[in-house]
Amino acid sequence: MKTxxxxxxxxxxxxxxxxxxxxxxxxxxxxxxxxxxxxPGSYAILGILIAWRWKRFAYVASKDIPLLLFAxxxxxxxxxxxxPAFTSNEFxxxxxxxxxxxxxxxxxEMKQQMQLWRWVLGIGLVLSLVLPLxxxxxxxxxxxxxxxxxxxxxxxAAIQTLTALLFLNTAxxxxxxxxxxxxxxxxxxxxxxxxxxKTAYLVFVMSLCLFPLYKFAKQKDKLRVVxxxxxxxxxGSGLVLFISNLEFIVVDTLGKDMNFNGxxxxxxxxxxxxxxxxxxxxxCAGFWTSDHGLYVINNSWASGKAGTGEGVVRFNAHNGxxxxxxxxxxxxLSLYLFNILSVLIRLVNLLNSPVITESFWMLQSLMALLxxxxxxxxxxxxQSSLWSFYVSIAFSTAAEQVRLRRSRLAAAxxxx
Numbered sequence: 001m002k003t004x005x006x007x008x009x010x011x012x013x014x015x016x017x018x019x020x021x022x023x024x025x026x027x028x029x030x031x032x033x034x035x036x037x038x039x040p041g042s043y044a045i046l047g048i049l050i051a052w053r054w055k056r057f058a059y060v061a062s063k064d065i066p067l068l069l070f071a072x073x074x075x076x077x078x079x080x081x082x083x084p085a086f087t088s089n090e091f092x093x094x095x096x097x098x099x100x101x102x103x104x105x106x107x108x109e110m111k112q113q114m115q116l117w118r119w120v121l122g123i124g125l126v127l128s129l130v131l132p133l134x135x136x137x138x139x140x141x142x143x144x145x146x147x148x149x150x151x152x153x154x155x156x157a158a159i160q161t162l163t164a165l166l167f168l169n170t171a172x173x174x175x176x177x178x179x180x181x182x183x184x185x186x187x188x189x190x191x192x193x194x195x196x197x198k199t200a201y202l203v204f205v206m207s208l209c210l211f212p213l214y215k216f217a218k219q220k221d222k223l224r225v226v227x228x229x230x231x232x233x234x235x236g237s238g239l240v241l242f243i244s245n246l247e248f249i250v251v252d253t254l255g256k257d258m259n260f261n262g263x264x265x266x267x268x269x270x271x272x273x274x275x276x277x278x279x280x281x282x283x284c285a286g287f288w289t290s291d292h293g294l295y296v297i298n299n300s301w302a303s304g305k306a307g308t309g310e311g312v313v314r315f316n317a318h319n320g321x322x323x324x325x326x327x328x329x330x331x332x333l334s335l336y337l338f339n340i341l342s343v344l345i346r347l348v349n350l351l352n353s354p355v356i357t358e359s360f361w362m363l364q365s366l367m368a369l370l371x372x373x374x375x376x377x378x379x380x381x382x383q384s385s386l387w388s389f390y391v392s393i394a395f396s397t398a399a400e401q402v403r404l405r406r407s408r409l410a411a412a413x414x415x416x
Contacts, residue, residue: 010052014107015116017045021100022120025385026159027151029138043092046099053106060106063398066342067391070335071098073328074284074381081283082290090285093383101391110358110396117389118170121163122184124149128156128191146194154376157197158386161204161372162365164188169361203371210364213351269296270317274325281329284381288315288326320373320380328381336380339394340370346397353404362393 024030024038050057061068074094081087104113128148132139141147150156164185171181192200273292274281287293293315297303302315317323325333343366350359369386372378379386 014049015119018049018100018103018107019116019120019123021045022116022385022388023124025097025100025383025388026120026124027155027379027384028124028149029147029151043096046096046103049103049107050099053103057102057106060395060399061102063402064339064342064394066335067339067394070328070332070339071095071381071391073280073332073335077280077283077286077328080280081286082277082292083283083286086285086289087283094284094381094387097379097383097385097387098381098391100385101388102395104388104392105395105399110355110362110400113392113396114166114170114358114361117166120385121159121166124159125163125184125188125191128160129187145196146191148191153195154197154200155378157192157195157200158369158372158376158378160188160192160195160197161200161207161368162386164192164204165207165364165368166361169357169364173357199375200372203368206371207364207368210360210367213360266296266300266302267317267319267322269299270322270326274329277329279329279331281325281327281332284327286327287323316377318376320377323377324380340366343394343397346401347393350397350400350404353400355400359397362397366390366393 021042024034024042030038071094074091078084078087078091104116108116128139128146128150131149132146139146139148141153143153145153147153147156150159167181167185167188171178171185174181192204273287273296276292281287282290282292288297297315317326321333324336344363347359347363347366350356351363353359369378369390373380378384381387
């Protein structure tokens with residue numbers, strides 16, 4: 001009886017524990033005491049949860065080997081890193097973020113994951129509105145922009161974009177709490193506007209262009225090949241429109257100069273350093289914490305604003321793909337891009353399945369993340385919950401595709 005009661009209690013506590021981890025690792029601006037507790041506490045919580053379901057965890061983890069290999073580069077990079085002290089410490093966080101994502105795919109079906117993220121992002125949304133109103137000096141950055149409970153502007157804008165897309169999909173497709181979903185969607189748009197994240201505005205609008213794909217996918221006579229072609233046309237058209245109108249978008253709409261506020265000169269310096277270690281890069285957290293990163297900082301506008309030591313503001317490329325190249329080289333980037341392509345194909349295939357709503361939401365959110373990472377590093381192979389979100393999508397779609405394939409085979413078997 002006691003064992004059953006403990007099991008029941010664990011089942012009730014589990015979503016709160018995992019939800020707390022997801023919320024915290026969205027780069028929440030938390031009290032130092034909470035930070036001190038969460039760093040070791042998160043490993044303990046995750047270890048217990050994985051041990052509880054280790055067989056299922058191992059099964060799901062085997063469903064996307066390329067992603068495992070890519071995540072494993074953070075660990076293996078201790079052998080070639082340019083900054084051994086930082087790599088040996090921070091690869092653990094990257095590994096933890098990966099394991100959280102696998103655990104989500106292990107424990108929750110796609111529909112349940114969508115529900116979990118509603119709670120996580122919904123709580124973050126409300127706290128981002130309320131806490132800055134009741135706590136003096138909290139929730140705004142140095143430019144007096146509203147960032148809510150999050151630590152920096154671009155991260156806050158990205159999260160509000162994903163929150164808006166989540167509750168928009170809920171409002172359009174859900175039957176329960178539709179009015180509440182519309183309210184939270186509207187609040188997310190307001191907070192997105194308050195962050196003044198102009199790139200996030202653009203990504204949100206571009207993400208809306210994917211809705212015709214969802215409507216087409218709901219038709220019973222749809223063909224997978226046609227869906228993939230439509231997906232290709234939508235993404236390709238968006239890229240062509242963006243590139244052909246780059247000057248208008250950058251100068252007139254986004255209010256930035258053609259150097260992307262000095263990013264291009266920094267990227268040029270970074271590419272020079274990349275050519276010194278093109279294949280495997282400088283290791284997990286190994287570039288901006290080394291003399292190589294310091295050279296780029298000292299020869300750009302970042303000089304005096306960032307450093308490489310412990311406790312200083314660490315610079316980044318303001319482009320997730322550039323940072324990935326610097327850390328893991330062309331081998332790592334190739335693995336990542338191959339995995340993205342595989343995940344996109346799986347999501348398109350699942351649009352012709354009972355999990356169409358969840359698949360479309362994941363597809364739309366993934367496309368938004370891919371675009372947002374062109375202007376900032378939003379947790380690509382790191383401890384961020386945005387990385388865990390991507391990992392959960394990858395393993396969930398792989399496991400779901402296997403399950404559907406087995407269901408079709410079972411249905412096709414003749415009955416005696």
